[in-house]
Amino acid sequence: xxxxxYDLQPEMxxxxxxxxxxxxxxxxxxxLIIMNFANPDMVGHTGSLEAAxxxxxxxxxxxxxxxxxxxxxxxxxxxxxxxxxxEVMWDDDYKSPHTAHTTNLVPCIHIGAHxxxxxxxxxxxxxxxxxxxxxxIEQPTAMTGTPLQRSNRP
Numbered sequence: 668x669x670x671x672x673y674d675l676q677p678e679m680x681x682x683x684x685x686x687x688x689x690x691x692x693x694x695x696x697x698x699l700i701i702m703n704f705a706n707p708d709m710v711g712h713t714g715s716l717e718a719a720x721x722x723x724x725x726x727x728x729x730x731x732x733x734x735x736x737x738x739x740x741x742x743x744x745x746x747x748x749x750x751x752x753x754e755v756m757w758d759d760d761y762k763s764p765h766t767a768h769t770t771n772l773v774p775c776i777h778i779g780a781h782x783x784x785x786x787x788x789x790x791x792x793x794x795x796x797x798x799x800x801x802x803x804i805e806q807p808t809a810m811t812g813t814p815l816q817r818s819n820r821p
Contacts, residue, residue, distance in 0.1 A: 673709040674718035678725045681706055685729040692740050699802060704729060711753030714764030719753040734778050743779030743801055749791055775815060786815045 668676045681704050691697045706722035713719075730746065737744045751769035758765040775794075777786045786797075792812035799806050800814040 672713050673706075673722075674713035674715035677706060677710045677718040677722040679706045679709065679722070681725050681729050685733060688733060689736050692736050692742070695740075699798065701798075707753045708748075708750075708768075711756065712766050714756070714766045716756045716764075719756055723753060737779055741780065743777065743781070745775060745777055745786075745794070745797060745801070747775040747794065748773040777816070781816070783819045784816050785819055787817045789813065789815045 668679055670676045673679060684702055684704060688700050688702055691700055704726045706726050707719065710718050710722035734744060734746075751771040751773055752767075754771060755765045755769050757763075772788075775786050775789070775797075777784065789797075790812070792810075793815050794812070796806045796810050796812040797815045799810075800816055806814070
C-alpha cells in the first residue's frame with residue numbers, strides 16, 4: 668500500500684495476497700505456492716501496538732481461510748516465518764517501543780495430508796528440503812538442510 672508508515676494501513680495487501688493464492692488453488696494452476704503475509708513484520712517495525720494487533724488479526728483470518736482451502740483441495744501447507752518481530756512490542760531496557768526483529772524461535776506448522784507425520788525442530792535452511800520432500804523431489808547434495816518431516820510411527 669502507498670502509505671507513509673504501515674501502521675496507517677495494518678491490513679496492507681493481505682486480502683489480495685490471499686485471493687491470489689485461493690485462485691491458484693481453485694484453478695490448480697500451481698503445484699507449489701510460496702507466499703508471505705508481511706503485515707506482522709512491517710507493522711511491527713512501526714512500534715504501534717494497536718496497529719500490530721490489527722495486522723496479526725488480519726493475517727490470522729487470512730491464514731485460517733487459506734488453511735481451509737488447502738485442506739479442501741487435499742493439499743499441504745507449511746506455515747512459518749524467518750524471524751519474529753511483533754511478538755515483542757515493548758523494550759523494557761530502553762522503556763520504548765521495540766521496532767526490530769527478534770531472535771525468538773518461530774514455529775513451523777504442517778497442515779494437510781500425512782497425518783502420521785510431525786515437524787521436527789530445525790532451522791531456516793531446512794525449509795527448502797522440507798518443501799522438496801513434500802513435492803517428492805530429491806534434495807540436491809548442495810543443500811545442507813534436512814527435511815523437517817518425521818514419522819509418528821514407531
